[in-house]
Amino acid sequence: MDTGAARTFNTAMACCAFAVFVLSQLLAPFVWVRRRLFGEHAVPNVAVAWSLADAGSAPVAPRRISPRARRVLFAAVAVELAIGAAAFASVAPARTGDAWIEAAAFDGAWCRGIVNMLGGSTDGNRSE
Amino acid sequence: MATVANEIRRIGPTADRAPKGPVTIARQRRTYVVYASLCAIGLLPALVGASAAWQAAGLGLWMPGAGFVAAGGWWALLFPLTLALFVVSIIAWFWAGIVIAPLTVWLGSAALAAAATGGTIWGGAHVVVAACMAGIGYYAYRRSTNRLARDRAKAERRRAFVPASLAEVEVRAAARPDVAAREISADDLPSLRYLLDRALQPVQAFDGFDIIDQFQPAALRYQLNHMGFGLGIAQSAYTPNFAGYAHEAQRNLIEKYLLRRVWDYWVYESCWGHFNFTNFDPARHDNIMLTGWFGMHVGQYMLNSGDRRYAEKGALTFRLNARTAYEHDFHTIIGSVVDNYTRYEGQFCLFPCEPNWMYPICNHYGMTSLASHDRLFGTQYVARYLPNWLDKLDTEFTDASGTYVGLRSQLTGFEFPFPTGEAGYATFANCFAPERARRLWAIARKEIEPAIAAGADGGPRIVLPGRGLDAGNYTLNHTAAFGSIMMSAREFGDDDVAAAAQRSLDEECKPSLDGGVRRYMAGSNLANIAAATGRLMRTGDFRRSFVEGPSDATLAGPRLTGVRYPDVLVARAYSNGDDLELVLHPGTGPGERTITVERLQPAKRYALSGAKVAEVVADGGGRATFAVALNGRTAIALTPR
Numbered sequence: 001m002d003t004g005a006a007r008t009f010n011t012a013m014a015c016c017a018f019a020v021f022v023l024s025q026l027l028a029p030f031v032w033v034r035r036r037l038f039g040e041h042a043v044p045n046v047a048v049a050w051s052l053a054d055a056g057s058a059p060v061a062p063r064r065i066s067p068r069a070r071r072v073l074f075a076a077v078a079v080e081l082a083i084g085a086a087a088f089a090s091v092a093p094a095r096t097g098d099a100w101i102e103a104a105a106f107d108g109a110w111c112r113g114i115v116n117m118l119g120g121s122t123d124g125n126r127s128e
Numbered sequence: 129m130a131t132v133a134n135e136i137r138r139i140g141p142t143a144d145r146a147p148k149g150p151v152t153i154a155r156q157r158r159t160y161v162v163y164a165s166l167c168a169i170g171l172l173p174a175l176v177g178a179s180a181a182w183q184a185a186g187l188g189l190w191m192p193g194a195g196f197v198a199a200g201g202w203w204a205l206l207f208p209l210t211l212a213l214f215v216v217s218i219i220a221w222f223w224a225g226i227v228i229a230p231l232t233v234w235l236g237s238a239a240l241a242a243a244a245t246g247g248t249i250w251g252g253a254h255v256v257v258a259a260c261m262a263g264i265g266y267y268a269y270r271r272s273t274n275r276l277a278r279d280r281a282k283a284e285r286r287r288a289f290v291p292a293s294l295a296e297v298e299v300r301a302a303a304r305p306d307v308a309a310r311e312i313s314a315d316d317l318p319s320l321r322y323l324l325d326r327a328l329q330p331v332q333a334f335d336g337f338d339i340i341d342q343f344q345p346a347a348l349r350y351q352l353n354h355m356g357f358g359l360g361i362a363q364s365a366y367t368p369n370f371a372g373y374a375h376e377a378q379r380n381l382i383e384k385y386l387l388r389r390v391w392d393y394w395v396y397e398s399c400w401g402h403f404n405f406t407n408f409d410p411a412r413h414d415n416i417m418l419t420g421w422f423g424m425h426v427g428q429y430m431l432n433s434g435d436r437r438y439a440e441k442g443a444l445t446f447r448l449n450a451r452t453a454y455e456h457d458f459h460t461i462i463g464s465v466v467d468n469y470t471r472y473e474g475q476f477c478l479f480p481c482e483p484n485w486m487y488p489i490c491n492h493y494g495m496t497s498l499a500s501h502d503r504l505f506g507t508q509y510v511a512r513y514l515p516n517w518l519d520k521l522d523t524e525f526t527d528a529s530g531t532y533v534g535l536r537s538q539l540t541g542f543e544f545p546f547p548t549g550e551a552g553y554a555t556f557a558n559c560f561a562p563e564r565a566r567r568l569w570a571i572a573r574k575e576i577e578p579a580i581a582a583g584a585d586g587g588p589r590i591v592l593p594g595r596g597l598d599a600g601n602y603t604l605n606h607t608a609a610f611g612s613i614m615m616s617a618r619e620f621g622d623d624d625v626a627a628a629a630q631r632s633l634d635e636e637c638k639p640s641l642d643g644g645v646r647r648y649m650a651g652s653n654l655a656n657i658a659a660a661t662g663r664l665m666r667t668g669d670f671r672r673s674f675v676e677g678p679s680d681a682t683l684a685g686p687r688l689t690g691v692r693y694p695d696v697l698v699a700r701a702y703s704n705g706d707d708l709e710l711v712l713h714p715g716t717g718p719g720e721r722t723i724t725v726e727r728l729q730p731a732k733r734y735a736l737s738g739a740k741v742a743e744v745v746a747d748g749g750g751r752a753t754f755a756v757a758l759n760g761r762t763a764i765a766l767t768p769r
Binding site: 045047048049050051052053054055 | 324325326328329335336337338339601640642643645647648649650651652653656694
């Protein structure tokens with residue numbers, strides 16, 4: 001079957017499934033890693049299982065992130081922050097004193113200009 | 129109702145580039161001019177020998193993040209990262225209409241690059257960035273050329289099979305179910321119960337719905353609309369003379385739709401998409417994903433029930449808070465669609481969902497809503513707008529294979545890939561352009577055919593490639609696709625394809641029949657709604673429920689009201705004008721049930737068959753109440769003496 005036929009199968013029901021598709025492509029590597037680490041994650045769709053007759057005893061959705069996964073997530077974020085801080089520390093001293101001062105002055109002027117402009121100041125683009 | 133006979137234009141043009149309409153060409157030209165201007169402005173700092181910071185900022189205008197190449201060293205790594213972030217910002221743009229997202233990333237990265245640049249820029253920066261631009265341009269060109277070749281080949285194949293396929297469709301679609309003999313089978317009632325269960329809970333409750341985000345396909349509004357469509361089709365086809373909980377369920381869905389949590393996505397999209405921070409009226413500018421869909425939904429209910437309450441002023445009011453409410457009714461919702469078609473008449477005609485993004489599929493909902501209004505109130509909106517609408521659809525939104533493009537950017541004129549197909553469009557087009565709809569289905573059915581293979585029991589089933597995508601909850605499965613195919617196949621009388629889709633649902637999508645309710649555990653709520661609707665539909669049911677409705681005699685006849693759900697399930701309720709034919713099933717076990725019938729002639733005697741008494745006399749208000757023993761399928765006939 002060619003791609004054209006495949007397009008026909010995905011009959012449109014709502015807007016923007018393409019957004020989901022693109023996002024899924026971007027997330028695919030992370031999903032793959034998660035599957036490798038934690039296995040398949042088959043949670044039944046609680047919404048579909050619900051019925052009016054059982055409304056008084058509706059099932060509760062299971063936690064989507066287990067405590068173990070949460071600990072791993074915190075550890076990963078901590079490592080990333082440490083790497084980021086180390087990278088900043090190693091890059092910053094490498095600048096020459098003049099270049100650093102010039103860049104800092106430019107940053108300050110730029111930010112002040114934007115803040116003034118948003119605040120409606122007529123001299124929004126002035127750097128002083 | 130006015131429908132316009134039309135022909136799909138000849139597919140597969142011989143031009144050496146993809147077909148583009150004049151508006152698309154103008155928008156794309158404008159985009160190229162703006163981009164070329166950006167590049168020229170970006171080059172100026174280098175030409176005039178401005179500071180390194182300005183040169184980096186200028187280079188940042190060439191491509192998102194390109195300024196970091198000028199900063200040199202490790203900063204250059206931010207170039208690909210910014211490009212990735214730019215892709216994400218584009219997604220945010222059409223995920224939630226955040227127009228400012230890509231602008232912020234592009235211009236913001238240029239500013240940051242300027243701030244990060246030292247005294248000099250890296251010497252090869254302009255060459256490297258220009259090479260990247262050329263590479264991306266070449267990739268886009270190759271991609272476009274390859275696609276054009278594929279589309280042409282597809283057009284050739286279609287030319288070969290469409291005439292014969294269309295002839296078959298014409299025959300099958302012409303078969304009209306005998307409305308005087310229709311009833312929901314005991315096998316299909318559990319699918320109807322899936323819809324009723326959700327619709328009959330209190331208006332504020334959303335149990336049994338997928339609640340993820342309110343911007344994209346999983347949004348509550350789409351679940352509500354399609355649930356309404358399913359119930360409306362059942363009402364129109366099987367139970368036009370059942371008010372009771374059938375009407376209550378449909379009204380509940382409409383009332384739910386008015387809750388702020390369902391529509392307040394538009395508050396955000398107005399701010400970051402239209403830069404409008406004061407008027408969040410969801411039925412005013414763009415937003416056909418609300419007005420078109422909701423217009424269909426309300427119009428279908430009024431047409432099949434005879435209830436006109438939503439045409440009253442303020443009946444569909446969207447309340448934002450204690451101080452602000454946007455007062456609407458069916459006429460103003462449709463009026464918004466009309467106003468937008470008028471506003472964009474000289475442009476694309478089709479108008480956007482989220483700010484900037486135009487989806488032909490949502491505009492099919494919009495045109496169907498106009499057709500419903502025409503049928504209900506005698507307006508001529510379809511006759512007024514359809515010719516131009518179809519012309520723009522053909523010239524601005526159709527590719528070289530003859531397929532409608534999924535979506536196009538209103539601002540830039542560029543098409544973005546989006547998985548749509550003829551099957552989805554055909555069902556809606558059948559409501560306002562039936563000749564074209566049959567042609568669309570004639571294409572779709574032949575392109576589905578190669579995917580039909582023997583199932584576990586030897587019968588045909590549909591085998592789709594890959595893991596599929598359920599847009600109703602963003603999971604990977606084919607439930608929604610099978611449900612949608614079944615709906616389209618049913619609408620055009622292609623029962624073989626519908627049966628194959630049903631078999632695929634039963635074999636692949638984890639079916640469950642519990643408590644008298646059928647569901648597919650692999651799919652989302654939206655996918656289950658499609659599966660249930662497809663199961664209930666027969667030839668032409670979708671079209672009839674939106675643009676024909678029951679006859680005046682049927683709507684004026686006696687109607688069943690007083691039954692409790694799920695104690696009594698109504699499989700048929702039909703009147704020829706003064707009689708009433710019912711088929712009832714017990715929903716909670718056999719036993720005696722009391723039912724009420726209204727709109728009888730006051731004080732008139734009626735013969736009853738199938739009930740515990742042989743005759744009833746209507747009271748002064750035209751009501752009669754009597755007992756029936758429900759021990760399975762029970763047919764009841766009430767005729768005037």
